[in-house]
Structures are given as C-alpha cells and as structure tokens.
Amino acid sequence: MPEGPSILILREETERFAGQRILRVEGNSKVDLQRLQGQRVKALRSWGKHFLIELEDVVVRIHLLLFGSYRIDERKDAAPRLSLGFANGELNFYGCSVQFLQPPLSEHYDWRCDTLADDWDAELALTKLQAMPATLACDAILDQQVFAGAGNIFKNEVLFRIRVHPLSPLGALPAGKLKELVSEVRQYAFDFLAWKKAFVLKQHWQAHRQSRCPRCAIPLSKAKLGRTQRQSYYCEQCQRRYA
DNA sequence: TGGTTTGTTGCAGC
DNA sequence: AGCTGCAACAAACC
Numbered sequence: 001m002p003e004g005p006s007i008l009i010l011r012e013e014t015e016r017f018a019g020q021r022i023l024r025v026e027g028n029s030k031v032d033l034q035r036l037q038g039q040r041v042k043a044l045r046s047w048g049k050h051f052l053i054e055l056e057d058v059v060v061r062i063h064l065l066l067f068g069s070y071r072i073d074e075r076k077d078a079a080p081r082l083s084l085g086f087a088n089g090e091l092n093f094y095g096c097s098v099q100f101l102q103p104p105l106s107e108h109y110d111w112r113c114d115t116l117a118d119d120w121d122a123e124l125a126l127t128k129l130q131a132m133p134a135t136l137a138c139d140a141i142l143d144q145q146v147f148a149g150a151g152n153i154f155k156n157e158v159l160f161r162i163r164v165h166p167l168s169p170l171g172a173l174p175a176g177k178l179k180e181l182v183s184e185v186r187q188y189a190f191d192f193l194a195w196k197k198a199f200v201l202k203q204h205w206q207a208h209r210q211s212r213c214p215r216c217a218i219p220l221s222k223a224k225l226g227r228t229q230r231q232s233y234y235c236e237q238c239q240r241r242y243a
Numbered sequence: 244t245g246g247t248t249t250g251t252t253g254c255a256g257c
Numbered sequence: 258a259g260c261t262g263c264a265a266c267a268a269a270c271c
Contacts, residue, residue, distance in 0.1 A: 067267050
C-alpha cells in the first residue's frame, strides 16, 4: 500500500469528506479519539506517506506503515484503529499509526520536499544531497527529509533507471548523475501514481522483485544494503558502482 | 504453506 | 549524550 502515490490516491478518494462534520468516532487507537467528535473537516491532505485530516483545532496524522489499510463506506473484520462517521459516508483505518498534530501544518511539513507536491523543489533536494556525500544512494532515496513519499520500490526502480549501483556514495556521483537521481525520483512518483491508478504498477517494475535484468538478462542481485537494510534489487553489470 | 514485505518508532544496550 | 540495532506492529502476496 503505502508509498507516497498510494497516499495521494487515498486523499483523492476521500475528498468528499472535506467540509463534513464528524458525527461518530471510534477505534482502538491509544490517542483520545473522542476529542474529534463534532469537528468539521477543513481539508484532507497528504505529505509523503502521511495522510492528514485537518480539523478545526487539531490535525489527525495517519501513517499506514507497512501493513496498514483503509476502507471507505465498508468495514473489514478486524477492529478499526480509527473509524470516522460522516453524514455522507464513513472512513475506516486499520493497523496504522494515529497521531495528533498541533496546527499550523506549516510548522510540521515542508511541501517542497513532497515528491508529488506542486511545490516540489528539485534544487532544494539537490542541495540536501550535496550536503551528505557519505550517504549511500540506496539510503538517500529512502530519506523522507529529502524525498518525502519515496519508498523501497522507488529506490530500486530509480537506481535501475539511472544505472547507479545502490552502494555508491553520493559524493562519488558526477554532478549530472546526482541531478538525474533527483529528477528520476520525481518522475517515478508520477509514473507510480499513474500505473497504480490503472492497476498496472507491478507489471512496470524493471528491478524491484525481479529475477533478471531487463537490459542484459543476467540475474539481478538481491541484498539488504545500507543503513536502512531494506531489500535492494540491482544489476551488477548495468548499474555502475561509483566509489 | 510460510516467508517476505510499498515503514516507522521506541527503547535497550553500548 | 548519542549512536545502533532490533522488536513490534499485523496482513496481503507469491
């Protein structure tokens, strides 16, 4: 489910609850859900992998983590972590993290870092990457402070596209390659979004969870790399290891 | 069938 | 004090 584009889809699917009042609240979240009762939804937003419900005096931050899920106007068998009832439908979240944030949102989020936002700032991302030369390429793409919304699929697909080995330190990349990394993360966010909406995301994977390189046909390498130790899929032949 | 995984946090231990 | 590594969460997918 939950890389940035999936959360943007969630936001679009829940747009009709904007302006609605919360008539019913329940759930097994540890935060005090009852304070949400009766509040009006000012806006539904997303920042990276965060889904945000902006209310009158608080913002509800939902993070689906790895296994979280949601249902609109239907329920699963499991107990909801958060269930919101409106006059025009209901919104249920399962297995997710729920937190309250104090407004204003601008004190918590910079939309220039959201890979899908209109305010995305490629120059800012580049500046941040230049300031972390020892960071490995595989870890850099997962850094939410630089690329909010990018996840493990992004990492594998972007590095394959730009033909960079995941263990390359950023400082070893030529300037043009670093720029390419930034622009491909942004590009892949929109490819992911379009493919996900069309239910064809997986069939476009070139590296992620693949067994052979689509360029040269040798078996892809699979290893948990970097500080994050997330699974990397990459081609030793096509992806250059800068050092 | 069971191992893997689109992720993050908090805390123990150093 | 600040770092690192791991458990926890919890469910679809191959």
